[in-house]
Amino acid sequence: MLNPILTRQDYLSRDSNGLAKSTFTCPDCGREHVIPIGEMRTARGLVNETPVVIERILGHAPRMVQVVFDRAIEDLIQEQVISRLEAARLPLAFLPLGERGLLLDSEVNLAENAAAQVHPGVEILIGAGSGVICDLTKWIATRKNLPFIILGTAPSMNAYTSITATITEQDVKISRLLNPPDAVLLDVDILAQAPMPMIHAGMGDLAARAICNADWKLANLLHGAYFCPLPYAMTAENERAYLGSAAGIARRDPPAIQVLSEAVLKSGLSMTVLNGETSPSSGAEHVLSHFWDLLTHTRGLPKNLHGAQVGIGTVIMLAFYHYMRRLDVLAIDPEEVVRRRPSLDALIAENTARYGQAGPLFNEVVRAKYLSEDGLRERIRWVQANWERLWRELDPYIPPFETIRAPLQQAGVPLTLSAIQRSPADALEALVKGPQYRSRYTILDLAWELGLMPQAGEEVLRLAGVLG
Ligand SMILES: [Zn+2]
Ligand SMILES: [Zn+2]
Known part of the structure; x- marks a missing residue:
């Protein structure tokens, strides 16, 4: 069933659809990278081909x-x-979810109820929508063991071709491995008419690639975590292309929207090849976004599109990396860092007081990440001794700041905190507390271990130009 691809060069030269149903024995990491999705295409008028695609499936x-x-x-x-x-005379039944005027959430009870409403004679499902409908359709189809097609209506996030879905279970968002779609179709004529904030959000979510692979590599260097450079390589050309199409995307030009859509498909695949692991598309910028999401629950702050938060988070984290790169690391005195850091008990008390119901989630992460005094001394000394080597390894994953920020700005992506209704204090809190909420190790954890927070955070927010 799977089509083996033999060389790295061949693998990297293919578009998303060229990687359909493929397997690749990776020379970089030694693993098998599998893409189980049947068909992934973006073109104008693609919705009209749905009947042909269904017959093929x-x-x-x-x-x-x-x-x-x-x-x-x-x-x-x-x-x-x-x-x-209907014009193509497909025999249709409908499964509408949610309500008019209400924001739909990919919530587990809703998904279960929907699965129970699938018509007994149905042979295939079509999920028509963006992020939430994509997640819910994956869930329903997996539950009912039915083939399914995702017909995306906005290039607003990168999960169409991911084999996982984000589902909310008792207020906590979890990522679930689900059946792969049989086809993902992104009709450019439909996507070009999506609300502009959703198009911007897609660019914001894709922008994460520009920095999160450095976080992944950092975790590899400091903790020996698994790392593979292939996902970064397989999305390189797409990133160059969509950033280069920024002006056209802002004008909704179909060729530019098609470039963005292909980048959206490939970005999802960069996670699928790791069996759903999100590291190639999610680092500290997503940590910031998840923390800002939490503030909608704990403090009633306004909600934003995921990609809008990730876009500005990317600009902040890119500035953070460039700040760290220039740091005089030898000026850090390990003994002083050990002496000055808050105790584990103090952090736990603070998180419990600040984050209420989510407090235990923070404290679980803090307990796992908090180094012993000797462990911290050792970490700082190791980093000081290996500083140049560290950056030699990280530099290939850190582009110049303006090569990312300028095209995002040209496309109109919101790049100030006020545009996403967060204050400088909310941003600083995300830089300090986000890493205590998410277990993923990023440059923010290293900055904390080196005793640089919150001062470094304040400086970076200024350098990133997000305070305007
Ligand atoms: Zn690999
Ligand atoms: Zn994302």
Whole structure:
């Protein structure tokens, strides 16, 4: 069933669809990188090819197809998707979720109820929508063991081709490994009409690549975590292309939207090849975003699109790396850092007081990350002794600041804290406390271990230009 790809050069030269149903024995990490998704395409008018794609998947004309969508955008789905499928005489049933005027969440009870409503005669599901519908359709199809197609309506995030879904279970977001889609179709004519904030969010989510692989490499160097350079390499050309198309994306030019859509497909694959592990697309910038999400629950701050937060988080973290690169690390006195850091008990008391119900989540992470006094001395001395070698290894994953920030700004991606309704204090808190909320090791953890926070955070927010 799987198509073996033999050389790295061949692997890196293919577009998303060229990697469909492929397997690759990686010369870099020795693992097998598998892409189990059947078909991944982006083009104009693609929705009209849905019947052909369904026949290819089932091997015959379908007896019944059920369309999963969000009632909040029902008119849009009716006009852009359902009317076309009806015109093609597909036998359709519908599975509308949520309510008009309400933001849908990929919540486990909702997904279970939806799965129970799948029509008994259905042979294949179509999830028509963006992030949440994509996650819910993956869940429902896996539950019912049905083949499914994702028909994306906005280039707003990179999970269409990921084999995991983010599902909320009792207020906590968890990532679940689910059945891979049989096809992912991104119709450029539909995506080009998506709300501009969703297009910007897609660019923001993709921007993470520009810095999160440095975090992954850092964890590899300091903790011996698994690392593979292939996911970074496989998305290099897409990044160059979509950043180069920034002006066209802002104008909704179809060729530019197609470039962005292909980058969205490939970005999801960079996680799929690691069996759903998100490190190639998620580092400290996502830590910041997850922390800002938490503040919507604990302090009632306004919600933002995931990608909008990740975009500004990327600019902050890119500035953070450049700040760290220039640090005089030998000026740090390990004894002083050990003496000055808050005790584990003090951190636990602080998290419990500040974050209420989420306090225990913080404290679990803090307990795991808090080094003993000797461990901390050893960490600092090791980093001081290996500083230049560390940066030689990290530098290939850290682009110049303006090569990322300028195109994002050109496309109109919001790059100030006020644009995402967060204060400088919220940003500083995310830089200090985000790493105590997420277990992933990033440059923020290293800065904390070196005794640089919160001063470094304040300086970086200024350097990143996000305070305006
Ligand atoms: Zn590899
Ligand atoms: Zn993301």
